[in-house]
Amino acid sequence: MSEADSSTEAAPRGGIRVGAQKFGTALSNMVMPNIGAFIAWGLLTALFIESGWLTGIFSGLKDPGGWVAKIGGWGEYDGAGIVGPMITFLLPILIGYTGGRMIHGNRGAVVGAIATVGVITGSDVPMFLGAMIIGPLGGWLMKKLDGLWEGKIRPGFEMLVDNFSVGILGLLLAILGFFGVGPLVSTFTRAAGNAVDFLVNHDVLPLTSILIEPAKVLFLNNAINHGVLTPLGTAQAAETGKSILFLLExxxxxGLGILLAYTFFGTGNARASAPGAALIQFFGGIHEIYFPYVLMKPRLILAAILGGMTGIFINVLFSSGLRAPAAPGSIIAIYAQTPSDDFLGVTLSVVGATAVSLVVATFLLKIDHSEEMPDLAAATAGMEAMKGKKSSVSSMLTGPDHSRGPITDIVFACDAGMGSSAMGASVLRRKIKKAGFDDVTVVNQAISNLEDTHDLIVTHTDLTARARQSTPSAIHISVDDFMSSPRYDEIVDLLGKTNSAEGASGSPSDGADPTSDSATAAPPAGAVATAPSPTQQALAVESIVLHGTATTRDDAIDEAGRLLVECGAVEESYVASMHEREKSVATFMGNGLAIPHGTNEAKSAIRRTGLSFVRYDEPIDWKGKPAEFVVGIAGAGKDHLTLLNTIAKVFLDADEVERLRAAQTAEEVRDILTEE
Structure with a gap:
């Protein structure tokens, strides 16, 4: 599948906002995994630099061995210690490593880290922005190079080519970083720092709230905060010991002022939920919880803007800032990074921002008093639509949705509608039938065929945003493990809340097979038992390999695809579509099983339904998950679904999986996978 949306993107595609969200997500994905390292650096700075907390404590005492100075790298130890090397080397390398890994796994990460060292040594400022450029670039180039000679390396030379290609590309990018990227980013960083100084010196920095506060509600805060403010603020903090930029967003x-206004002057569910939301926002640092309250009455964005401007103005007035980023934006995290002489300014900035926001929001709510309070649930749904996924805190605002009536129509959707979705639907259907909800149907389907008539849609996390476009009124559940996702149990629990007692019979009827695929393929009862030959034909003995030779995911896809080609099930072009499908969403099912298959567009390359099976003595790294069994799939119609259902049953049973591991012949494997 060539077009798949990340579940963190907004549902509507296109537009400036979505593009900015994607850009912000890419930047924040390099910074957020390493926030702990930023915090560690901030705490080290707070404790051990020349004006740090411990330095003040030991200022009147003799410091035998000078251990405070050694750690901080000041005084006679200037340039040594931990603080300087951490911000100069560790933090940028972590960002470059993470950026490369985002693009091309561990190989991209190593190249990104090597290249980042070149950028660091070629500059005279902390190279966070440089790492954000060179890290992903290194991963992308490594990915392209690997694609050039994929499948063309003679056996036995793979490790030699892999290692030297990483080393040579890293060398070239390190040189490029040293002479090119480093100096350019240094110039840009100094210019940006001068711009910030200009805004501060001319008392116009508070005007940035006009952009920042609306951006937060539109989920563009990552692009602004982690993409721009954190790198610039860290560079500024390295020179001055603190930065006001860490407090802008x-x-x-x-947000607290708006929630307090709803607490005192709101109505209905909004007023009832606002106090709890205020606690989560202020102490937990989850700012997104107040976004629905603004979306209910968009004019309240004025309160957020004026409150933000007030807070920034006070921080400018007191010259206050933080030593390192405060993540999440909790008052606890903020105080942890506040220099000892800045507590007054930071505290007053929070109090002032809250007070102004509260007064303005109260006024806006008061003049709107005659109007009916908009629906908080609808506003929360709008927020989640912009964010592109279910908010982890939204249920606190709205509670579970029991108003849509019983859920009877569930669709498990993927790109092609024949592999991942069929397997997932089979597992989910079994759980639902076992729970006694016999009136609930679970079918698998291609996303392109979805209509906005279904009750609940289940998709891989990377496909949820795309599915929302076709079915905005349905409940959407995201999974990342098709075989044993905990979300399946959540769906069963949801059915217990939404479906009437009559809808759950307590147990399947004696004559019914709860694991059959009747809901998907709709065959008559007993059809599977009376027509075994297509099942046997789909998985030919010649298409079963007990000792696979592949060592990487791409090689494993080639191996499984080649078996499909050799048995006449697909044309050669189908294998390329299997790789295309894997680029968008991994086909790892869980429990050691991967089922690579082609895209929906590649169905014309399928001659007949066919499956291949490869068992590996050493598990394959399948995007961070160990795949011991690889089943290649090519489904011309729905006759492969029964076999997939049986395979699902096998891999949900630890004893059956052990039988597969111990099988000595291809015939034995086929018997295990096709027995009813």
Whole structure:
């Protein structure tokens, strides 16, 4: 599948906002996994630099061995210690490593880290922005190079080519970083720092709230905060010991004021839920919880803007800032990074932002008093639509949705509608039938065929945003493990809340097979038992390999695809579509099983339904998951679904999986996978 949306993207595609969200997500994905390292650096700075907390404590005492100075790298130890090397080397390398890994796994990560060292040594400022450029670039180039000679390396030379290609590309990018990227980013960083100084010196920095506060509600905060403010703020903090930039977006005051206004002057569910939301926002640092309250009455964005401007103005007035990023934006995290002489300014900035936001929001709610309070649930749904996924805190605002009536129509959707979705639907259907919900149907389907008539849609996490476009009124559940996702149990629990007692019979009827695929393929009862030959034909003995030779995911896909070609099930072009499908969403099912298959567009390359089976003595790294069994799939119609259902049953049973591991012949494997 060539077009798949990340579940963190907004549902509507296209437009400036979605593009900015994608850009912000890419930047934040390099910074957020390493926030702990930023915090560690901030705490080391707070404790051990020349003006740090421990330095003040030991200032009147003799420091035998000078251990405080050694750690901080000041005084006679200037340039040594931990603080300087951490911000100069560790943090940028972590960002470059993460950026490369995002693009091309561990190989991209290593190239990204090597290249980042070149950028660091070629500059005279902390190279966070440089790492954000060179890290992903290294991963992308490594991915392209690997694609050039994929399948063309003689056996036995793979490790030699892999290692030298990483080393040579890393060398070239390190040189490029040293002479090119490093100096350019240094110039840009100094220019950006001068721009910030200009805004501060001319008392116009508070005007940035006009952009920041609306951006937060539109989920563009990652692009602004982690993409721009954190790198610039860290560079500024390295020179001055603190930065006001860390407080521009994280101040909880604007959101807290809005939630307090709803607490005192709101109505209905909004007023009832606002106090709890305020606690989560202020102490937990989850700012997104107040976004629905703004979306209910968009004019309240004015309260957030004025509150944010007030907080920034006070911080400018007191010259206050933080030593390192405060993540999440909790008052606890903010105080943890506040220098000892800045607590007053930071505290007043939060209090002032809260007070102004509260007064303005109260006024706006008061003049709107005659109007009916909009639906908080609808506003929360709108927020989740913009965010592109279910909010982890939204249920606190709205509670479970029991108003849509019983859920009877569930669709498990993927790109082609024949592999991942069929397997997932089989597992989910079994759980639902076992729970006694015999009136609930679970079918698998291609996303392109979805209509907005279904009750609940289940998709891989990377496909949820795409499915929302076709079925906005359905409940959407995201999974990342098709065989044993905990979300399946959540769906069963949801059915217990939404479906009437009459809808759950307590147990399947004696004559019914709860694991059959009747809901998907709709065959008559007993059809599977009376027509075994297509099942046997789909998995030929010649298409079963007990000792696979592949060592990488791509090689394993080639191996499984080649078996499909050799048995006449597909044309050669189908194998390329299997790789295309894997680029968008991994086909790892869980429990050691991967089922690579082609895209929906490649169905014309399928001659007949066929499956291949490869068992590996050493598990394949399948995007971070160990795949011991690889089943290649080519489904011309629905006659492969029964076999997939049986395979699902096998891999949900630890004893059956052990039988597969111990099988000595291809015939034995086929018997295990096709027995009813």
């Amino acid at each position: 994280t101040n909880p005051g604007p």
